Amino acid sequence: MFFYQSEDAGAYSRRATGLQHLAFMVPTRAAVHTVHDHVARVGNDVLYAPQEFPQYAPPYYATFWHDPFGFMLEAVCHYDRD
Secondary structure (H helix, E strand, C coil), X not given: CCCCCCCCCCCCCCXXXXXCEEEEECCCXXXXXXXXXXXXXXXXXXXXXXXXXXXXXXXXXXXXXXXXXXXXXXEEECCCCC
């Protein structure tokens, strides 16, 4: 996957055409907490602390945040693989 800088000026919007949300699968729930702790420490906007999301295909344990550019990112663990 490649990402290129936009040639047109303008703020990013999650409601516009393009990348809306990027999820990273991690092997353990502990890794979800590690990501959350790092994101909070560096000052990103945490949307959801690590928790179960029963509305998604269970098991779904994740944390969500906005990166400095406004993209919604997620770290998710479906099954602990210690």
